[in-house]
Amino acid sequence: MSVSLSEVYECIKMGRENALLGNYDTSLVYYQGLQQQIQRLISSIKDPARKRKWIEARDLINQEYEQVKEINETLASFRSNNPRAFNANADQDFGSPFGDYARHEEPTRDPDVWPPPTPVEHRPSPNIRGGVRPGPRKAEPVRSRNQPAPSKGAPGGDRRRAAPGYGNVDRGREKPGEKGKEKKKSDDGEKKFDGMGYDKDLVEGLERDIVQKNPNIRWDQVADLVEAKKLLQEAVVLPLIIPDFFKGIRRPWRGVLMVGPPGTGKTMLAKAVATECGTTFFNVSSATLTSKYRGESEKLVKLLFEMARFYAPSTIFIDEIDSICSKRGSDSEHEASRRVKAELLVQMDGVAGTGGDDGEPKIVMVLAATNFPWDLDEALRRRLEKRIYIPLPTAEGREELLKINLREVELAKDVNLTAVAQELDGYSGADITNVCRDAAMMSFRRRITGLTPxxxxxxxxxxxxxxxxxxxxxxxxxxxxxxxxxADLEKYQNWMNEFGSV
Structure with missing residues (x-):
């Protein structure tokens, strides 16, 4: 006997509608008939692909049938255990906030506390023993016999303080004068930022980008760059050591921009600043401050600076800042990108001189690095007050880099690092590291030539x-x-001659 598809679809529709309406017995009957119809339909189909699809549909229908059957059995067990709870208002029973306990036992009451009065609305009181869900109502003030009545200026007061079943509602409340004290400490005693008012995912995403206190890069691990180290120490280290001196016109630099070719050590300098100064280090990239949702990127920028002020003294390092703050006003600029730049500029203007709750200044420095300084927005260039050039290493710097890279490698007696450094003129720090890695692999390559694994x-x-x-x-x-x-070196030199601030 052939099976009509319209009958199958009608069975599916009726089974699901009855399940949604709570008619589980009727729904099960439709599902059972539907299973038989699909089984006959599968046996009559010859096409393997179509047959496979109907088998998958049968499995999904079986899953729905089992779920409805399980719900029906659960309801049957409830009826057998507590028949009084299933009256004409049984559909309200399952939402009761008091659960099974409320259906079987009367909640214990404090003899010194008055019971709740009859609700103002003209409806019967909640049947707590019967398990009927109490509706919304305006409760009268509840107080103990020894407690004075609330004044007219505070009608109602705390209406749930002594109500049975609610427990201590003041447990999570903040008392005056204690705002934020506990929220700033985590379980291990570390300061913890309270992201109240912000999306939890945004706060957690930025927390992951914090390198707390120790990126583990020392000054002696950064070869050469004497002038850059001196400037960064003046901008970050000294204000922490003698904060009384760095006030007024001597205030710490708001922002420092490191300009130079790729691979010259700009990122390592930023990590060394955070390590040597003991500041909280925020390693920020364009991906950190980008979101697909409208308005969320600006919130991320604001949240970043608020967290930096909270964890102060802190350093916000923005690598490849040209990807975030390129020049505004071009035809290809997107509106969202413009808003992010505007928020970043506003927050950077508000960093300097921001004080904490204790009156002490919050030291937050923005440290930025770029390989394309000529693409930066003019307003951002103004806010990055110190603009320093990170050049290619000198002869002494190249020799020092060779020693740092090869400190764990045993060298042959004929190796002269000074001569090697002379051969590396024009190489960046990253290039020198690649030379050292390649040289350290040469003997290994010779030894395994022609051998099987x-x-x-x-x-x-x-x-x-x-x-x-x-x-x-x-x-x-x-x-x-x-x-x-x-040619690249000439472009950097021309830009520094015009905009540099060493």
């Missing part, structure tokens, strides 16, 4: 760790070319 696995450890020779460094220099051109 199994033979490589059986090579003794001492034969793998052969020290690199001078020839290895020369070969590595030939393979690794410099990444910064002379």
């Amino acid at each position: 199994e033979e490589v696995r059986n090579i003794p450890k001492e034969e793998l760790q052969m020290p690199p020779t001078m020839e290895d460094f020369k070969a590595a220099i030939k393979k690794v070319n410099k990444s910064v051109s002379r």
Whole structure:
């Protein structure tokens, strides 16, 4: 016997509608008939693809049937355990805030507390023993016998303080004078930002970008760059040591912009600042401050600076800031991007001189880095008061970089790092690191040439760790070319001559 699709669809519709209306017995009957119809339909289908789809549909229908059946059995068990609770108002029973306890036992009452009076509305009192859900009502003031009546200036007072079943409603309330004291401390004693008023996901996302106190980069791990280190120490370290001196016209720099070719150590300098100064370090990128929801990027910017003030002294490091704050007014600029730039500029203007609850100034410095300073917005350039150039390493700096990179590598006796440094003129710090990595791998490559993976696995450890020779460094220099051109260096120099502030 053929099965009509319209009958199948009608069975599905009726089964689901009865389940939604609470007629579970009727719904189960429709589902059982539907299962039989689908099974006959599957047996009559010859096309494998169509048959597979109907088998999947049958499995989904079976899942719905089991859910409705489980609900019906649960209701049946409730009826058998407590028949009095299922009266004409049974549909209200399941929303009772008092649960099963309210249906079986009278809540214990404090003999010194007056019971709740009859509601003002003209309707019967809630049947607590019967499990009927109490509707919204205006409760009269509840007080103990020894408690004075509330004054006319405070009609009602705290209406639930002594009501049975509510417990201590003042438990989570903040008392006057204690605002934020407990919220600023986490379980381990660390300061914890209270993100009240902000989306929880936004706060947690920015918390993940905080490197608390110790990025673990020391000044001696940053080779050369003597002038840049001196300026950053003056901008961040000294105001923390002698804050009384850095007031008024001597106030700390609001922002510092590090300009230079890629790979010269701008990011490492920022991490060294946070490590040596013990400040809270916010490592921010364009992805951190970008959201697909309208208006949320501006909220992120504002939240970032509020968190920075809370965790002060702190450093906000914005890497590749040209991706966030390029010049405004171009035809291709999006409205959302313009609003984010405006909020960033407003917040940076409000950072300097912001005081805390104790009256002490909140030291928040914005440290930015870019490889394209000529693309920055003019207003942002003004707010980044110190603009310093991070150049390619000098001969002494290149030799120091070689020593830092090779401090864990045993070198052959013929290796002369001074001569190697002379060969690396025009190389950035990242380029020098690549040369060291390549040279350290040369002896290993020679040893495993022509061997199978199994033979490589059986090579003794001492034969793998052969020290690199001078020839290895020369070969590595030939393979690794410099990444910064002379034309790029001229562009940086011209920009610094016009806008630099060393």
